[in-house]
Amino acid sequence: KLSEPTIARLPVYQRIAEGWLARGQHRIDSQQIAELAGVTATTVRRDLAGLGTLGTRGAGYDVSVLNDRIGEALGHDRKYDVVVVGIGNLGRALVNSTNFLIRGAQLAALYDIDPEVVGTEVAGHVVRALDGPIEPATVGVICVPASAAQEVADHLVAAQIHGLLNFAPQVITTPLGTAVHYVDFSIELQILMYHLNNGTGP
Amino acid sequence: KLSEPTIARLPVYQRIAEGWLARGQHRIDSQQIAELAGVTATTVRRDLAGLGTLGTRGAGYDVSVLNDRIGEALGHDRKYDVVVVGIGNLGRALVNSTNFLIRGAQLAALYDIDPEVVGTEVAGHVVRALDGPIEPATVGVICVPASAAQEVADHLVAAQIHGLLNFAPQVITTPLGTAVHYVDFSIELQILMYHLNNGTGP
Ligand SMILES: NC(=O)c1ccc[n+]([C@@H]2O[C@H](COP(=O)([O-])OP(=O)(O)OC[C@H]3O[C@@H](n4cnc5c(N)ncnc54)[C@H](O)[C@@H]3O)[C@@H](O)[C@H]2O)c1
Ligand SMILES: NC(=O)c1ccc[n+]([C@@H]2O[C@H](COP(=O)([O-])OP(=O)(O)OC[C@H]3O[C@@H](n4cnc5c(N)ncnc54)[C@H](O)[C@@H]3O)[C@@H](O)[C@H]2O)c1
Known part of the structure; x- marks a missing residue:
């Protein structure tokens, strides 16, 4: 491995x-x-x-x-579906970006709970309410506030989604068989500061 | 090192x-x-x-x-100033996030070129136009479209900003003495997929 x-x-x-x-x-x-x-x-x-x-x-x-x-090795030949939950600033930046959903990743559906957001179109998809059934997918991207992260994770796991990409600063617990990967941009800033303080390259 | x-x-x-x-x-x-x-x-x-x-x-x-x-080692005891250029979806998500500007990082100023954005207040700062002088800072965060990334980098370097955190999918060239760190979320998705395909942990 x-x-x-x-x-x-x-x-x-x-x-x-x-x-x-x-x-x-x-x-x-x-x-x-x-x-x-x-x-x-x-x-x-x-x-x-x-x-x-x-x-x-x-x-x-x-x-x-x-x-x-x-x-x-990275599984590129296989297409896989991705759903994004939380269509705020970060969710929009991700789905509108040309270099996030690449290498086989396909956007399947967008979810939010804000009535002002549900029903609007973002990146070619109409945002759906989270209270209905969730589209089957391989990966769920979590872009909600930290306080909602666990509840959203539970929802995704219940819909048989086994890969979670979590951008919210909140440790989430999931059953065995679910892969969770956390993203924390503050670490990127700290890597830059380390290089700046030590005169080392990127 | x-x-x-x-x-x-x-x-x-x-x-x-x-x-x-x-x-x-x-x-x-x-x-x-x-x-x-x-x-x-x-x-x-x-x-x-x-x-x-x-x-x-x-x-x-x-x-x-x-x-x-x-x-x-990470230089946490020292306070340092950060400017963000490009106050769109990603720029807003970063400056509004509670866990991006941590460990000594202080937001000094926000810049954009869109007349609809300049003059508005985001995260307690009034967004300024990029055509004026840039606030002295240690780090410049680049959240503009790829096509504008090099020009923005040149602007930051000219203002004596020696650390660039680049979220735009564009390789930028900088003079010696400038540290550049690239952030690419698609790599996070690929790490998750590797774990999902191989049944390994986070
Ligand atoms: N990892 C990092 O370094 C980093 C950087 C920036 C943002 N973030 C995090 O990303 C998350 C999103 O940030 P943002 O700026 O886009 O916030 P935002 O407030 O703009 O968007 C959050 C969205 O989630 C929706 N939402 C809230 N609760 C929900 C629920 N239970 N189910 C479905 N949707 C729900 C809201 O309606 C809103 O549209 C936050 O947790 C933030 O802390 C992390
Ligand atoms: N690294 C990744 O995986 C990833 C993920 C999401 C977004 N992104 C990238 O981040 C960048 C921002 O994405 P977004 O969704 O926030 O885009 P956006 O269009 O919402 O925001 C871009 C902002 O930059 C401003 N701008 C454009 N040219 C400028 C210039 N020359 N000087 C100053 N400001 C300028 C625009 O007015 C706008 O407010 C893009 O390059 C996008 O590809 C990367």
């Missing part, structure tokens, strides 16, 4: 591979990837070794093999 | 230490931290060793020493 930092780097490596392919280049070495990804070549080799044999010593990696293998 | 994954885990460890202190507990061991942070005890020990000697073998860590040492 890959570690979380490795998983987080794979999409970055894949974007680099795609850029290379778009320029018609068929091989890339770990040093080239490392410079573009802002990590060491050793980290790149260790990360990619986790995906099985990919490169040949001294000859680098076949870019299209790299692209496919990373895609498989 | 600490690695980026270690830097990203320190705020998580600090939150755990604060929770422990709030419950009046004075010692914690690496296994307890590991369970709450969702990593292995080895990872915890390796991360904290990067901060100098903290724990005693077999006796765990003094929680308030841990809290202070992490705070120093």
